[in-house]
Amino acid sequence: MFTGLVQGAASVVSLTPREADGARLTLAHPLLSKAKSGDSIATNGCCLTVVDPQGDQASFDLLAETLRLTNLGELRAGSIVNIEPSLLPTDRMGGHFVTGHVDCVGQIACLGREGADWRLDISAPESVLRHVVRKGCVAVDGMSLTVADLLPDGFRIWIIPHTLEVTNLSRRKAGDRVNLESDLLAKYAEKLLGKV
Numbered sequence: 001m002f003t004g005l006v007q008g009a010a011s012v013v014s015l016t017p018r019e020a021d022g023a024r025l026t027l028a029h030p031l032l033s034k035a036k037s038g039d040s041i042a043t044n045g046c047c048l049t050v051v052d053p054q055g056d057q058a059s060f061d062l063l064a065e066t067l068r069l070t071n072l073g074e075l076r077a078g079s080i081v082n083i084e085p086s087l088l089p090t091d092r093m094g095g096h097f098v099t100g101h102v103d104c105v106g107q108i109a110c111l112g113r114e115g116a117d118w119r120l121d122i123s124a125p126e127s128v129l130r131h132v133v134r135k136g137c138v139a140v141d142g143m144s145l146t147v148a149d150l151l152p153d154g155f156r157i158w159i160i161p162h163t164l165e166v167t168n169l170s171r172r173k174a175g176d177r178v179n180l181e182s183d184l185l186a187k188y189a190e191k192l193l194g195k196v
Contacts, residue, residue, distance in 0.1 A: 001087045002042045004095035004137070004144025006167050007031055010043075012079040013057060015072075021064035024051075025072065029083060032058040040086040040100065044168070045142030045179040046070050047086075047100025070102045071141075071177045080168040082142040095144030096137035102179040103128050106140075109154060111172055118159040120169070121151060124180055129154070131182035131190070139181040143167055 010029035017023050027043065035041065035058045039050045046066060052059040067073035075081065087093075106124035113119075122140065124132070132138055132155050136147050143163065149156040164170050172178070 002047070002084050002095075002098040002100055002142070003087055003091070003093055004045075004084070004098040004139050004142060006082040006084055006143055008083045009080045009166060009168055009170075010083045012075045012077055012081060014077055015075045018061070023062045023067060023073070024059055025062055025075065026052075026057055026059045027081065027083065028057045030056050031083060031085070032056050035085070042082075042084040042086075042098065042100045042142045044071060044081045045098065045100065045139050045181055046072060046102050069104065070179050071105050072179075074177065080171050082167050084142060096139075097184045098139045098142070098144060098181060099184055100142075101181065103181050105177045106154065106180045108172055108174050108176045108178060109151075110174055111169070116161065118161070118164055118169075120145075120157045120159050121154060122157070122178065122180070123151075123154040128180050128182045131186035133186070136186070137183055139179075141168060141178045143169075 008029045008031045010027040013026040013028050015025050033056045035050045035053045040047050048060040050058045106122045109123045110121040145157045147155045148158050
């Protein structure tokens with residue numbers, strides 16, 4: 001379980017295809033110096049398991065399914081990803097409940113400055129949009145963000161300069177694909193009400 005409060009923007013060291021399906025992803029960031037084998041780290045919002053920690057680097061094995069459902073397969077050496085270690089029982093819950101189970105990939109339709117803040121418009125499929133409400137939460141590349149407005153085929157978010165500076169958004173542009181996870185509570189409510 002995660003909060004969606006990104007704790008670092010890690011650099012991709014490598015993404016190496018494996019002999020069968022999948023790949024091995026290696027990241028570098030000072031935060032990873034505390035990682036141990038078996039730890040869960042949300043990477044662009046996708047829960048990954050540390051398999052080979054070495055200093056401030058850690059590696060993760062990605063399944064073919066992970067590569068198919070997320071934007072992680074698009075990474076290259078030097079790419080920047082958002083990272084967040086799993087939530088401890090003693091941690092403050094500052095974002096929202098993020099499982100690290102990416103629902104789908106959306107696309108940035110607009111990312112531009114408006115006044116002191118930045119506007120982020122994201123196109124998303126109906127499978128996610130049915131769980132997105134105005135003033136609700138959505139995880140975008142692992143960031144817990146508040147939905148400002150609903151759009152015909154997506155949603156709008158306002159980004160403060162701090163978020164832009166400390167996440168991978170500083171390198172994002174229109175057309176880029178982002179991992180999306182809709183609100184967990186909305187998914188359970190839908191299931192319990194027999195809407196699925």
